[in-house]
Amino acid sequence: MVSIVDVAKAAGVSNKTVSRVVNREPNVTLATQKKVEKAIADLGYVPNMAARSVRSNRSNTLGIITDFISTTPYSGDIIRGIQDWAEENGRTALLTNTNGDIDKERRIWRTFQAHRIEGVLYASMYHREVSPSPEGVSLPTVLVNCHPVAPNGYASIEPDDYQGSYDLTTYVLGRGHRRIGYIRLNPRLLGAELRLSAFRDAIAAAGLAGANVEIKLGMEGEIGQETDHTFEVARTMLSAPNPPTALICGNDEMALQAYLAALGLGLRIPQDISILGFDDFKTVSTALKPELTTVALPYYELGYRGADRLNRIISGEPLKQDHLVLACPIIERGSCR
Numbered sequence: 001m002v003s004i005v006d007v008a009k010a011a012g013v014s015n016k017t018v019s020r021v022v023n024r025e026p027n028v029t030l031a032t033q034k035k036v037e038k039a040i041a042d043l044g045y046v047p048n049m050a051a052r053s054v055r056s057n058r059s060n061t062l063g064i065i066t067d068f069i070s071t072t073p074y075s076g077d078i079i080r081g082i083q084d085w086a087e088e089n090g091r092t093a094l095l096t097n098t099n100g101d102i103d104k105e106r107r108i109w110r111t112f113q114a115h116r117i118e119g120v121l122y123a124s125m126y127h128r129e130v131s132p133s134p135e136g137v138s139l140p141t142v143l144v145n146c147h148p149v150a151p152n153g154y155a156s157i158e159p160d161d162y163q164g165s166y167d168l169t170t171y172v173l174g175r176g177h178r179r180i181g182y183i184r185l186n187p188r189l190l191g192a193e194l195r196l197s198a199f200r201d202a203i204a205a206a207g208l209a210g211a212n213v214e215i216k217l218g219m220e221g222e223i224g225q226e227t228d229h230t231f232e233v234a235r236t237m238l239s240a241p242n243p244p245t246a247l248i249c250g251n252d253e254m255a256l257q258a259y260l261a262a263l264g265l266g267l268r269i270p271q272d273i274s275i276l277g278f279d280d281f282k283t284v285s286t287a288l289k290p291e292l293t294t295v296a297l298p299y300y301e302l303g304y305r306g307a308d309r310l311n312r313i314i315s316g317e318p319l320k321q322d323h324l325v326l327a328c329p330i331i332e333r334g335s336c337r
Contacts, residue, residue: 002045011039023090061092062310063117063139065108065132067100068125075125078144081303082121089311093121102133109137119310122146123303126223127158127191140313144306145299147323155313157306157324161191164295164328165198168248168276171330173206175337177246177274180208181237183218183258185250186226192250195278199248214244218254230254234261238273245274246336252277252284255292255335270337280331290334298326 004022008015013032020028021036028036039045064082069075079095086093094117098105112120119140122132130146132154143156172180182199185192196215203213214237218230230249237243238261247262249255255277259269267273269290277285280296305324312319 002043004045006043007036007039007045010043011035060090061094061115061117062086062307063108063112063120064093064095064123065105065120066095066097066123066125069097069123075123075145075297075299077299078123078303078306081300081305082123082144082307083303084300085304085307085311091307091311093307106133106135109134109139112139113137119314121303121306121310122154123306126189127161127194129190140310142306142310142313144302155309155319155322155324157302157309157326159191159297159302159328160325161194161328162198163325164278164297164330165195166202167328167330168278168295169199169202170206171332172246172248172274172276172336173202173208175246175274177244178208179212179242179244179246180214181244181247182213182215183230183233183237183247183249183254184215185254186219186221186223187217188220188223195250218250218257228254228257230257231261234258235265238262238265238267243273246276247273248276249278251279252281252292252294255294256284256288259288270335274336276336285331285333288335293333293336294331295328296331297328301326 004015004018007018011018013036017028017032018036021033064079069079083093096108098108117139121142121144122130123144124130124146128146129149130143131149132141141154143154145158147156147158148154180203184196187193216233216237218233219226219228221227234247234257237247247258249258255275258275262269262273262275269275275292277292277294280294285292285294309319309324
């Protein structure tokens with residue numbers, strides 16, 4: 001088995017220098033770092049993380065508890081952001097998926113504690129309120145894409161659905177639209193209600209008369225098992241005698257249904273009807289033609305900055321604010337004239 005001594009000899013440095021490179025410690029020149037990394041790669045050296053953990057009394061491992069993130073395409077960038085931060089900072093990220101099972105979540109908390117996980121990133125697939133169940137396990141924790149139901153000492157980082165929707169509505173108004181339709185998401189979703197509230201506030205701030213605004217429900221039911229009315233709702237709105245000139249949809253998948261409804265009626269996008277979404281789910285937003293103007297959820301940044309916040313807590317650094325909200329930017333493409 002290749003040892004740290006073998007790597008040191010091959011690189012022409014001391015054992016301590018190899019250890020510093022492996023542990024990503026400071027005071028190592030770039031040239032030395034490259035020599036050591038080449039020796040590690042050439043020899044196939046694998047550090048003994050368990051032994052290092054015993055010596056330092058630190059595992060350098062972050063735990064990730066998710067509900068359905070690792071099985072869906074929507075919010076996987078949260079995990080990618082966490083993993084990229086961990087790799088850049090000499091940490092290991094251990095991912096677990098509960099599938100929404102509370103008993104499984106409780107077992108995971110205990111397993112993390114038993115394996116000396118230093119801190120936990122508790123991430124949810126969709127923006128919501130959560131009640132983590134550590135059952136007596138006390139580990140530094142940051143909630144990602146969610147916030148606690150009640151103040152309980154957890155730091156959190158989440159997207160600003162309200163700001164994103166308000167800015168998108170203002171953008172549509174700024175392009176001259178005065179007859180606007182809105183197809184809302186499932187009311188059971190926190191993000192859906194924030195987006196709808198922002199739409200109404202932006203419309204009110206612009207002084208637009210109620211007769212020029214139409215709001216319809218596009219999805220409803222148990223989360224994950226919703227009934228989708230979007231196609232029929234969009235078709236009805238666009239077939240009216242005085243239809244909207246712009247249609248804002250609760251998310252990008254609903255916008256896809258609105259595209260199909262418009263095209264089925266012989267309408268051109270954006271010449272006859274402008275359609276906008278939310279999420280920037282690229283499988284939809286960039287596949288549609290014209291490509292969809294939408295609002296991006298900062299999933300990658302949520303994961304990356306969430307990991308950084310957790311590291312600060314582990315290191316004993318005070319956070320300027322317990323609850324951090326990240327802006328959702330407009331992604332302007334070709335679907336709004």
